[in-house]
Amino acid sequence: MKVNADLHCHSGASGGVGDLNIEKVAETMPLKGIELLGTGDCLHPKWNATLKEILNEFSEGVFSPTFDSDIKFILQTELIFTCAVKTGRKSVHIIFLFPSFEVVDKIIALFEKWDVKNTIGRPFIKCEDKNDVAEKLYQMNKIDDLIEIIPAHVMTPQGVFGSNNPINHLEEFFGDSVELIHSIETGLSADPIILGLIPEFDNLTLLSNSDAHSHHLARLGREFTTLEVKTLSYPAIINAIRTNNIVRTAEFNPAEGRYFLSGHRAGKKGHNDKFCVFSPKYTPKNKICPICGKKLTIGVLERAFELSIAQGGNRELGFLPKNSRPFVHMVPLVEIIAESYGIKSTTSKKVLREYQRIMAVLENECDMWFMKPEKIEAKLEGVVDDALIRNIVEVRKGNFTFEPFGFDGTYGHLVIGETRDYLNVNISPKSPQRTLM
Ligand SMILES: [Zn+2]
Ligand SMILES: [Zn+2]
Structure with missing residues (x-):
């Protein structure tokens, strides 16, 4: 069976905007077409207690809410490991998936032994060096070898290959424990084409997740992975990740990502x-x-080129490793609606009303991205304004761009009806305030 999974989320305990509330998430997930969600922050005392209260075990390691709903969860958190590398002290975000609440409790006990401050959603695990990182990851793995370790948004500044104190090989951070890593998260600013530049990723499974901090339609499921599993159970999900049994990934457009350039x-x-x-x-x-004369925030595309050279890849952009899986680029539908009506907020009443109208005739948003444009057109005729239908179809056909592209923590701004290949950007330093080709 196929499962649309979004395995990286956060509760309110991680800071950032909004807070994940299971009831609200349960309303959003079916609209988006996401069937399986990471709980986020499952080690955090308060969120952990909420999860224990609100989730029942549906099958081995997969949970459903106590109220009536088809949605499913697996226990997940993000941790920040830090250690000294040759360029300085590096922080790396890592996603962890856990097979049961018992295992989660054992990890919490282990963290107490390590003196980890577990009062924030995304705790820091301070390590001396790569050997210490490896030692700690092996200790976690010893508790249960079904704990999955997934380097998060690998190319953003806070990812393992990010521009903060850069390194060029996974081993430089993970030491021997690199053998425990079977997959990586592409992150919003990268896609399989960009990651295809980097030889070390050739034999790893590429996963796409939203990294959502709220249940909003522009956030939850903005990236997801369709897994092929025999049964909907935790061991089957982990097996699919470890054997690259991935049907497809749906990617946020890299040019919209906050760290693209x-x-x-x-x-x-x-x-100013x-x-x-x-x-x-x-x-x-x-x-x-x-x-300002300070160090620039180096974007994902540039880091990918640097890594390609450092790892001896000499690859052209557009190369896809033989293990890569099909993927599509998506733009959250609420953004297309907001842009069509010139509305700033993707959570405004008008936007949500139009969204509900569309979802009354389409199965869910994720499916829409795999539907033929003509079919979308036929289904939406008379349901919403012609101009909105035209915009949705234009985006589905790939006739859109972002102006400017995302960089240094700002999302790209959607422009519909124009195209500018994100892989072929030439932005010159001559007019630094507004630098376009
Ligand atoms: Zn992160
Ligand atoms: Zn500056």
């Missing part, structure tokens, strides 16, 4: 309303911001 956003200290953004070819050689 290199640059400094407006509003940064010394910037000026910003600078560079495609890899045009980033200043010293990687220094021409406006």
Whole structure:
């Protein structure tokens, strides 16, 4: 059976915007077409207690809410491991999946032994060096070898290959425990094409997750992975991840991702309303911001090129490893609706009303991205405005871009009806406030 899974979320305990509430999530997930969700923050005392109260075991390691609902959960958290690497002290976000509440309780006890402060949703695990990282991951693995360790959003600044104190091989951070890693999360600013530049990923499973901090339609399920499993159970899910039994991934468009290109956003200290953004070819050689004189935030695309060279890949953009799986690019439907009506907020009443109208005739949003444009058109005729239908179909056909592309923590802004290949960006440093080809 096929399962649409989004295995990386956060509760309110992780900070950021909003808070995940199981009842609200249960309303959003069927609309999006997500069947299996990571609980987020399952080690956090308060959220852990809520989860124990509100979830019943549906099958081995898979949980359903105590109220009437078809949605399912698995126990998940994100942890931040830090250790010294040759470029400085590096922090790496890592997703963990757990087979049961008992195992989660044993991990909490282990963290007490390690003196980990477990009062935030995403605790820090401070390590001396890569050997210490490996030692700690092996200790966790010893509790249960079905605990899955997935480096999160690998290319963003906080990911293992991110621009903060960069390293060029997984081993430089994970030491020997690299053998415990079977998969990585692509992150919002990267897709299989970009990650295809990096030889070390050739034999790993690529997973896509939303990293949502709220139940909102623009966040939950904005990336997901369709897994092929024999039964809907935790061991079967882990087996699918470890054997790359992935049907497809649905990707956020990298150009919309907050770390796609290199640059400094407006509003940064010394910037006022000026910003600078560079495609890899045009980033200043010293990687220094021409406006404020500080180090630029290096984007995902540029890091992928650097890693390709460092790992001896010499690959052209567009190369897909033989183990890669089919994927599509999506734009959250609420963003298309908001853009169509010139509304800023994707949670406004008008946007949600139109969204509900569309979902009354389409199965769910995820399915829409795998539907032929003509079919979408036929189904929506007379249901919503023609202009909105046209915009949805344009996006489904790939006729859209972002202006500017995402960089330094800012999402790209959707423009429908124009195309600009995200893989072919040429942004020059000559006019740093507004740098487009
Ligand atoms: Zn993270
Ligand atoms: Zn700057």
